[in-house]
Amino acid sequence: QDSVEWTAERPSAADQFSVIVIGSGPSGIATAIRLKHLGIPFVVLEASDDLGGTWHVNTYPGCGVDIASHYFSYSFAKNPAWSRYYAKQPEILAYLRRCADDADIPSHVRFRTEVLSASYDENDSTWLVEARTSDGNINRFRANTVISATGLLSSPKVPDFPGLGDFGGHAFHAAQWDHSVSLEGKKVALVGTGASGNQIGPAVAPIAESLTVFQRSAHWNIGIKNYLESVGEDERWLLANVPAYERWFRARTLLSQNDVNRPAQVVDPGWESTDGSISKLNAQARVALTEYIKDELGERQDLLPLTVPDYPPFTKRMLRDNGWYRMLRRDNVHLVPSRSLTFVPDGVIDDEGVKHEIDVCVFATGFEASKMLATYSVFGRGGTSIRDVWGDDDPRAHYGMTVPGFPNFFILYGPNTNIGTGGSIIFQAETWSRYIVECIKTMIERGAASIECTQSACDAYNGKLDERLAEMVWSVSPGGTWYRNSKGRVTANMPWTTFEYWAMTQRVGLEDFILTGSDGEPI
Numbered sequence: 001q002d003s004v005e006w007t008a009e010r011p012s013a014a015d016q017f018s019v020i021v022i023g024s025g026p027s028g029i030a031t032a033i034r035l036k037h038l039g040i041p042f043v044v045l046e047a048s049d050d051l052g053g054t055w056h057v058n059t060y061p062g063c064g065v066d067i068a069s070h071y072f073s074y075s076f077a078k079n080p081a082w083s084r085y086y087a088k089q090p091e092i093l094a095y096l097r098r099c100a101d102d103a104d105i106p107s108h109v110r111f112r113t114e115v116l117s118a119s120y121d122e123n124d125s126t127w128l129v130e131a132r133t134s135d136g137n138i139n140r141f142r143a144n145t146v147i148s149a150t151g152l153l154s155s156p157k158v159p160d161f162p163g164l165g166d167f168g169g170h171a172f173h174a175a176q177w178d179h180s181v182s183l184e185g186k187k188v189a190l191v192g193t194g195a196s197g198n199q200i201g202p203a204v205a206p207i208a209e210s211l212t213v214f215q216r217s218a219h220w221n222i223g224i225k226n227y228l229e230s231v232g233e234d235e236r237w238l239l240a241n242v243p244a245y246e247r248w249f250r251a252r253t254l255l256s257q258n259d260v261n262r263p264a265q266v267v268d269p270g271w272e273s274t275d276g277s278i279s280k281l282n283a284q285a286r287v288a289l290t291e292y293i294k295d296e297l298g299e300r301q302d303l304l305p306l307t308v309p310d311y312p313p314f315t316k317r318m319l320r321d322n323g324w325y326r327m328l329r330r331d332n333v334h335l336v337p338s339r340s341l342t343f344v345p346d347g348v349i350d351d352e353g354v355k356h357e358i359d360v361c362v363f364a365t366g367f368e369a370s371k372m373l374a375t376y377s378v379f380g381r382g383g384t385s386i387r388d389v390w391g392d393d394d395p396r397a398h399y400g401m402t403v404p405g406f407p408n409f410f411i412l413y414g415p416n417t418n419i420g421t422g423g424s425i426i427f428q429a430e431t432w433s434r435y436i437v438e439c440i441k442t443m444i445e446r447g448a449a450s451i452e453c454t455q456s457a458c459d460a461y462n463g464k465l466d467e468r469l470a471e472m473v474w475s476v477s478p479g480g481t482w483y484r485n486s487k488g489r490v491t492a493n494m495p496w497t498t499f500e501y502w503a504m505t506q507r508v509g510l511e512d513f514i515l516t517g518s519d520g521e522p523i
């Protein structure tokens with residue numbers, strides 16, 4: 001990806017400018033590195049005690065990425081030393097920290113500083129951010145712009161299961177793993193079989209006395225040949241020392257990861273389905289994926305009806321097979337399909353009324369994805385709250401990054417910017433940060449006090465978005481996913497491929513914005 005550069009010399013006005021970045025996950029780090037490169041003063045406010053965002057917070061057994069590591073890397077910090085084709089959490093976290101350290105980002109971060117509110121001050125076009133530090137003090141920060149980089153999947157969701165309060169064992173969410181609880185020799189329950197559960201199960205089954213998997217819906221798993229493999233020393237040497245090999249390897253990885261699934265996700269209105277599929281390609285994917293499950297289940301073909309999803313492939317996020325079906329074949333693993341669960345002091349009762357004795361329950365039940373910007377209050381022009389504009393969970397933004405009425409406020413991983421079609425969120429983080437830092441650069445170069453997208457630009461973009469979304473499998477297939485909000489609208493995913501989105505945000509279209517000087521007059 002391109003870096004953002006000043007048009008000519010760095011303007012001295014940059015010295016007086018200030019940016020607050022909220023969050024130091026992969027997107028926050030990418031943004032901070034771009035700001036640092038331009039010499040724009042910034043501070044990063046981070047609620048946690050370290051960098052890394054989701055890769056710092058998620059420490060559950062088996063945690064790792066399911067996008068190829070060599071593509072799940074910043075374009076400015078390729079990492080030929082990845083030890084696995086699909087890296088695990090400790091290595092990813094170490095990589096992110098290294099990238100941040102190399103650019104001296106930690107010296108800009110205020111750790112243990114939890115943002116409570118951000119309010120736009122129309123008098124001087126600045127943002128006032130209030131944050132609570134770990135000693136309970138409220139600190140106030142003022143800056144020309146705020147960049148929210150708090151992540152999409154950062155508010156863990158534990159459903160309100162009946163009786164949960166009476167459960168006598170240990171219970172925790174996957175993203176809040178309690179490492180003081182040993183699972184060795186314990187009767188463990190896993191609720192949720194999405195991407196988190198899919199990694200937790202195979203890691204826990206070998207150490208627990210028993211693992212009971214409560215499954216509300218089966219998920220589609222793709223088998224990837226080198227998913228569990230380490231990168232051999234020879235290949236690492238080639239990647240580090242032979243540029244042509246490295247280019248070929250990255251191109252091949254990119255082609256295998258990026259957007260190849262899109263055609264199977266687009267609805268064919270003329271397709272006559274007998275199995276709920278949405279197109280010929282989608283039906284073919286179902287057949288191939290079902291064959292894969294059959295193979296992996298081996299002698300346990302009795303599990304086939306429970307493990308083949310009843311919805312088309314790609315309706316929910318596709319998983320990479322992490323040894324899931326082989327895990328189900330173990331004697332100490334019990335797969336329990338259940339629409340509802342009731343907790344009792346020593347276990348869980350399924351929807352057939354069967355009680356399962358449990359010592360520890362792990363909730364891999366996902367996140368509040370649609371409730372964006374819900375962890376702190378945001379007040380724009382006229383004191384309008386973002387909740388007044390978006391409601392509880394119906395967010396919209398211009399390219400997912402700026403909202404009319406909220407000048408100088410930018411969002412990373414905002415509405416409809418998640419990749420539904422396959423690709424690296426690190427690539428996406430670089431795309432967002434590029435666009436946003438380009439906006440800030442423009443403000444400084446033009447001497448603008450504020451930049452605000454117009455309602456008409458935002459509406460036009462969202463109109464195009466809705467049109468394309470309507471043809472995607474996640475919009476039409478039955479069944480809830482975190483892609484959708486409580487009304488069923490897809491609020492997380494974009495319908496574009498990562499390259500389409502990258503291309504449409506390469507240039508900041510100034511016709512989409514109102515730039516205003518410090519006198520309040522349009523520039």
Ligand code: N01
Nearest residue numbers: 064065066159192193194195196197216217317364365366
């Ligand atoms: O969460 P999910 P996740 N009773 O929302 C079930 C990224 N990620 O944390 O399918 C019973 O996908 C729910 O059932 P159903 C990735 O983008 C990536 O696993 O709704 N069950 C589902 O099975 C991913 O998509 C990686 O019927 C309930 C599960 O809980 C995203 O994070 C690793 C329930 C939730 O699945 C979220 O993944 C981990 C209830 N009341 C995460 N409510 C990798 O890159 C929910 N469920 C590898």
